[in-house]
Amino acid sequence: MTMAVTSSPSSPGRMEKFVAKLRKRAFGSIQDSLISAFVFGVLAYIAWLALDWAVLTAVWRAEDVANCGHDSGACWSVIAARHRLILFGLYPFDEHWRSTLACIAIIGTVIASCFPWTWTGKRLSILWILGFAAYYLLMDGSLLGLTQITTDQWGGLSLTLFLFASVVLLGMPMGLGLALMRRSEMPVVRSFASLVIDFIRSLPLLTTLFTAAVVVPILLPDWLQGDKIWRVIIAFALFFACYQAEVFRGGFQAIPKGQFEAGRALGLSYLNILSKIVLPQVFRHALPATINMVVVTFKETAIVIIIGFFDILASANAAFGTAEWAPYFIEVYVFVALIYWAFIFSLGQYGEYLKGRMSVSAR
Amino acid sequence: MSAAELRARARRRRLIIQSLIILGTVVFIWTTISSARTNLAALGITSGYGFLERSTGWAYSFSLIDRNIDDTYARTLTIGFMNSLFLGGICIVLSTILGFLIGTMRDMKNLALVSAASVFVQTFRNIPLILQLVFWYAICIHMPGPRQALSLGDSVFLSNRGMMIPTLNVDVQYGVWIALASILLLVMLFLRKVKLGKLFAIWAGGTLAMIVLAALILVPAGEAAVSTPELKGLRFVGGLTVSIEFVAMIISIVLYGSAYIAEVVRGGLKQVPTGLIEAGQAVGLSSGQIWSRIKMPMALRTVIPPLGNQWIFIMKATTIGVAIGFSDLFYIVSTSITQSGQTLELIAILMGAFLLVNFSIAQFVNWLNARMQLKAH
Numbered sequence: 001m002t003m004a005v006t007s008s009p010s011s012p013g014r015m016e017k018f019v020a021k022l023r024k025r026a027f028g029s030i031q032d033s034l035i036s037a038f039v040f041g042v043l044a045y046i047a048w049l050a051l052d053w054a055v056l057t058a059v060w061r062a063e064d065v066a067n068c069g070h071d072s073g074a075c076w077s078v079i080a081a082r083h084r085l086i087l088f089g090l091y092p093f094d095e096h097w098r099s100t101l102a103c104i105a106i107i108g109t110v111i112a113s114c115f116p117w118t119w120t121g122k123r124l125s126i127l128w129i130l131g132f133a134a135y136y137l138l139m140d141g142s143l144l145g146l147t148q149i150t151t152d153q154w155g156g157l158s159l160t161l162f163l164f165a166s167v168v169l170l171g172m173p174m175g176l177g178l179a180l181m182r183r184s185e186m187p188v189v190r191s192f193a194s195l196v197i198d199f200i201r202s203l204p205l206l207t208t209l210f211t212a213a214v215v216v217p218i219l220l221p222d223w224l225q226g227d228k229i230w231r232v233i234i235a236f237a238l239f240f241a242c243y244q245a246e247v248f249r250g251g252f253q254a255i256p257k258g259q260f261e262a263g264r265a266l267g268l269s270y271l272n273i274l275s276k277i278v279l280p281q282v283f284r285h286a287l288p289a290t291i292n293m294v295v296v297t298f299k300e301t302a303i304v305i306i307i308g309f310f311d312i313l314a315s316a317n318a319a320f321g322t323a324e325w326a327p328y329f330i331e332v333y334v335f336v337a338l339i340y341w342a343f344i345f346s347l348g349q350y351g352e353y354l355k356g357r358m359s360v361s362a363r
Numbered sequence: 364m365s366a367a368e369l370r371a372r373a374r375r376r377r378l379i380i381q382s383l384i385i386l387g388t389v390v391f392i393w394t395t396i397s398s399a400r401t402n403l404a405a406l407g408i409t410s411g412y413g414f415l416e417r418s419t420g421w422a423y424s425f426s427l428i429d430r431n432i433d434d435t436y437a438r439t440l441t442i443g444f445m446n447s448l449f450l451g452g453i454c455i456v457l458s459t460i461l462g463f464l465i466g467t468m469r470d471m472k473n474l475a476l477v478s479a480a481s482v483f484v485q486t487f488r489n490i491p492l493i494l495q496l497v498f499w500y501a502i503c504i505h506m507p508g509p510r511q512a513l514s515l516g517d518s519v520f521l522s523n524r525g526m527m528i529p530t531l532n533v534d535v536q537y538g539v540w541i542a543l544a545s546i547l548l549l550v551m552l553f554l555r556k557v558k559l560g561k562l563f564a565i566w567a568g569g570t571l572a573m574i575v576l577a578a579l580i581l582v583p584a585g586e587a588a589v590s591t592p593e594l595k596g597l598r599f600v601g602g603l604t605v606s607i608e609f610v611a612m613i614i615s616i617v618l619y620g621s622a623y624i625a626e627v628v629r630g631g632l633k634q635v636p637t638g639l640i641e642a643g644q645a646v647g648l649s650s651g652q653i654w655s656r657i658k659m660p661m662a663l664r665t666v667i668p669p670l671g672n673q674w675i676f677i678m679k680a681t682t683i684g685v686a687i688g689f690s691d692l693f694y695i696v697s698t699s700i701t702q703s704g705q706t707l708e709l710i711a712i713l714m715g716a717f718l719l720v721n722f723s724i725a726q727f728v729n730w731l732n733a734r735m736q737l738k739a740h
Contacts, residue, residue: 218706
């Protein structure tokens with residue numbers, strides 16, 4: 001593998017290089033210099049306004065609400081006072097430590113799956129199942145001998161993470177299954193998968209979730225319905241699976257047909273060919289697109305507020321829902337947006353990095 | 364076991380698996396139908412599309428044509444569908460224009476423009492659309508009232524009642540027809556591969572001609588051709604009022620959608636071979652000419668299919684209007700469900716409408732893509 005040579009951050013050449021690059025690419029000609037000066041000026045002005053509002057003239061402590069007003073900037077008191085509600089929703093106050101640990105378990109799982117060491121089917125499945133189980137045991141609590149807290153009291157960031165983790169965990173094998181079915185030699189299996197994938201993909205996510213929440217109770221007998229949250233999760237996972245199946249299909253197409261035939265000539269069974277020869281390569285090819293799907297899914301979980309779940313956006317609305325905090329909705333939205341942004345941006349950058357690394361090593 | 368026996372066994376297994384899938388589907392459909400029947404009978408709802416003729420009796424926020432609360436379900440649903448198409452169409456056009464602009468900026472040499480475009484993309488792409496929507500909606504409803512409205516040259520006003528803009532003094536539905544005709548003209552010119560400058564001139568001229576014609580024929584005698592909003596007492600009179608729901612929807616979807624389209628465009632521009640660009644430089648083309656004669660035409664060939672996916676995404680994204688009470692098709696359908704209880708029929712209508720629209724967009728994109736490809740390939 002040939003990696004691009006980068007100088008270490010402390011080397012003196014880095015700053016000079018940056019200045020040289022800036023001089024060449026931003027101030028190369030008079031025309032360029034004028035444009036650059038204007039654009040950088042506007043950017044700096046916006047940054048200054050944001051800094052002034054968010055830091056310099058902001059009020060920070062919950063007790064100082066009285067100081068929040070017209071001449072001050074952001075009133076972070078609302079976050080100081082209401083962050084527990086935003087992060088954990090209606091979860092009982094004394095048990096918030098469980099919610100915190102559960103969130104850490106999910107975030108830890110996601111971070112751990114970013115290390116190439118975990119990239120085997122077995123390790124990834126074990127990791128995600130353990131992470132999810134840890135989350136569930138902590139949040140529900142009945143199996144650990146703690147007070148049981150049912151799903152209808154879960155909320156805030158922890159509910160968002162729960163939806164995200166369960167959709168990815170359920171959707172990934174479903175997506176693989178659908179992709180395999182779409183490649184099957186059996187016409188009925190193939191057209192069944194194609195029909196499901198194309199149908200779900202052409203509907204808005206909201207329609208699918210709404211159908212699961214509202215229509216399924218009419219369609220299924222009582223004993224098959226289950227909780228609303230599980231119905232929605234399964235519908236969401238199906239939606240994820242249909243997109244992920246197309247991602248896997250791209251991965252399958254990158255593998256020469258001769259490899260299947262070679263496996264078959266050696267007398268390997270279908271499952272062996274898949275797990276030993278094909279799937280490792282498919283996963284590798286599909287990795288950047290899969291990370292992209294995971295990121296999009298995290299972003300899309302925000303939509304469940306519409307069908308009545310108390311996710312982080314709903315709890316944010318509740319956080320400024322009282323007369324005292326009503327004027328500070330911008331601060332609350334910015335806080336929630338920053339949480340989403342940090343998560344999505346870092347995963348997205350990681351995906352870009354992987355894409356770059358893979359294109360280098362493929363040369 | 365002989366090869367023939369093995370083959371026969373494999374065939375038998377395939378047959379069994381496929382029969383099981385068919386059987387499973389049939390059983391599933393039969394169960395849903397029978398339990399839907401018992402459940403609906405218990406609720407006292409008669410199935411069928413007869414309810415479409417009943418009047419609704421409820422109001423909603425936005426419509427392009429005349430409406431009142433006695434409208435039938437059929438008419439109300441049609442209005443919802445029109446609203447979705449209208450909003451989706453505007454968002455698609457605006458985000459495509461803005462997306463091409465930002466995407467081109469990200470591909471430029473000037474570092475300042477590149478960083479400004481990157482900040483834009485990284486900000487608006489990495490925050491959930493619905494969060495952006497409720498944010499802009501909250502900003503809009505916290506605008507000052509009509510008396511302290513923000514004004515732009517005393518003709519455009521922004522207040523918590525919506526955005527007031529000057530308009531032609533004709534009925535709104537004529538305005539919609541003119542807009543449609545103008546879009547049609549643009550698409551036709553584009554497909555005829557008219558050069559960019561000429562295309563813009565013909566399009567602008569044609570649209571202006573239609574507006575002037577409409578002003579001459581349709582404006583009531585003795586009234587001004589353009590009606591501007593004016594503050595009379597506590598509210599605005601004249602002009603066109605765009606509701607805050609609509610404003611918030613457009614802002615959020617266009618910012619989000621254009622950030623995605625910008626990435627698509629940047630990807631397309633990046634794939635143009637360096638040799639072609641250097642060849643352009645060698646024959647002395649300016650960077651603007653290189654962009655319009657070499658890079659853009661080459662990039663468009665790879666950009667069209669993912670661009671079509673973004674258009675479909677934007678169309679689907681209009682459904683989140685329900686979060687702030689914008690009366691798109693999804694909003695109308697979900698309100699109809701709570702009011703009439705005709706869940707299955709209404710969901711079928713909703714799905715049918717989206718399948719139709721997305722299928723049409725996909726067909727259009729395929730056709731566009733086929734036209735864009737080099738004939739020799």
